[in-house]
Amino acid sequence: MSARMERxxxxxxxxxxxxxxxxxxxxxxxxxxxxxxxxRRGLDLGMTHIDTAEMYGNGAAEQIVGEAIAxxxxxxxxxxxxxPQHASRSGTISACEKSLARLKTEYLDCYLLHWPGAHPLEQxxxxxxxxxxxxxIRAWGLSNFDVDGLEEALTIAGRGGIACNQVLYHxxxxxxxxxxLPWCEAHGVAAVGYSPFGHGDFPGPRSAGGRxxxxxxxxxxxxxxxVALRFLVRQRSLFTIPKAxxxxxxxxxxxxxxxxLSDAEIARIDAAFPRGRxxxxxxxx
Ligand SMILES: NC(=O)c1ccc[n+]([C@@H]2O[C@H](COP(=O)([O-])OP(=O)(O)OC[C@H]3O[C@@H](n4cnc5c(N)ncnc54)[C@H](OP(=O)(O)O)[C@@H]3O)[C@@H](O)[C@H]2O)c1
Numbered sequence: 001m002s003a004r005m006e007r008x009x010x011x012x013x014x015x016x017x018x019x020x021x022x023x024x025x026x027x028x029x030x031x032x033x034x035x036x037x038x039x040r041r042g043l044d045l046g047m048t049h050i051d052t053a054e055m056y057g058n059g060a061a062e063q064i065v066g067e068a069i070a071x072x073x074x075x076x077x078x079x080x081x082x083x084p085q086h087a088s089r090s091g092t093i094s095a096c097e098k099s100l101a102r103l104k105t106e107y108l109d110c111y112l113l114h115w116p117g118a119h120p121l122e123q124x125x126x127x128x129x130x131x132x133x134x135x136x137i138r139a140w141g142l143s144n145f146d147v148d149g150l151e152e153a154l155t156i157a158g159r160g161g162i163a164c165n166q167v168l169y170h171x172x173x174x175x176x177x178x179x180x181l182p183w184c185e186a187h188g189v190a191a192v193g194y195s196p197f198g199h200g201d202f203p204g205p206r207s208a209g210g211r212x213x214x215x216x217x218x219x220x221x222x223x224x225x226x227v228a229l230r231f232l233v234r235q236r237s238l239f240t241i242p243k244a245x246x247x248x249x250x251x252x253x254x255x256x257x258x259x260x261l262s263d264a265e266i267a268r269i270d271a272a273f274p275r276g277r278x279x280x281x282x283x284x285x
Pocket of ligand 1: 023024025026051052114115143144166193194195196197199200241242244248249252284
């Protein structure tokens with residue numbers, strides 16, 4: 001476990017979880033040994049929060065994660081997600097059991113509803129609570145929920161129920177800062193930002209914003225991606241989960257774990273990537 005990886009309290013259980021973790025969407029498209037090695041290198045360097053989902057590669061990403069965490073389950077904060085179309089009371093339980101089998105583990109640290117769907121939220125939350133009582137999950141959370149959806153979940157579950165809301169958050173998409181992030185902070189819910197590199201659309205070195213990242217990176221002997229990751233976890237309620245399918249990329253991302261940016265540098269990044277107006281609806285991928 002890297003002593004250099006910053007940890008933040010994750011939701012109401014206040015468990016210390018690395019601010020920078022690892023995503024796995026499309027990881028199954030990489031060469032399997034490289035993908036497993038990337039995740040293991042990330043674990044070695046303290047990125048022990050691993051995010052996956054039944055959706056990713058129709059379960060193939062979970063199988064890769066299962067291989068990567070074999071023999072080191074206790075190190076990992078393992079998160080998976082149920083698809084909205086499976087999120088009835090019985091469907092959620094069955095989806096979780098299938099995820100556990102693919103991941104070759106007895107429990108998830110957190111289980112999320114991937115995005116709001118047609119099944120009543122009461123049913124999904126009731127299944128989450130049943131899974132918790134059975135020891136199959138330690139906590140549950142939501143993903144792609146706007147403030148109205150979060151309020152609905154809070155009314156059903158009460159304070160202390162929702163561990164996190166996983167939402168789109170990168171330098172060029174800061175919509176959550178208007179309402180969702182303040183709501184999460186006010187209610188002790190972890191805000192996990194996904195697609196921190198814009199899902200493959202990271203600001204290039206010739207763009208104005210990219211140049212700002214390069215200059216700040218140079219001052220810290222760091223890289224622009226490391227600077228971006230640091231900015232995205234600059235508050236204690238924030239977490240980020242970059243996906244890497246090579247050990248080199250994983251190591252670079254983990255290198256952001258102890259980078260410290262000054263207030264002036266944060267202000268420069270803030271100005272270079274303005275958060276824009278509040279959106280009508282929460283953006284998601
Ligand atoms: N809840 C949701 O609805 C939702 C939606 C989207 C994503 N997510 C989660 O968030 C995770 C991250 O988001 P994402 O996968 O969409 O995109 P991302 O993390 O923003 O970007 C991934 C891309 O960045 C590249 N990359 C990573 N580290 C790099 C490095 N150090 N140098 C150069 N390139 C690097 C990866 O390449 P390589 O693969 O070649 O390393 C990949 O092409 C997902 O994997 C998933 O777990 C959740």
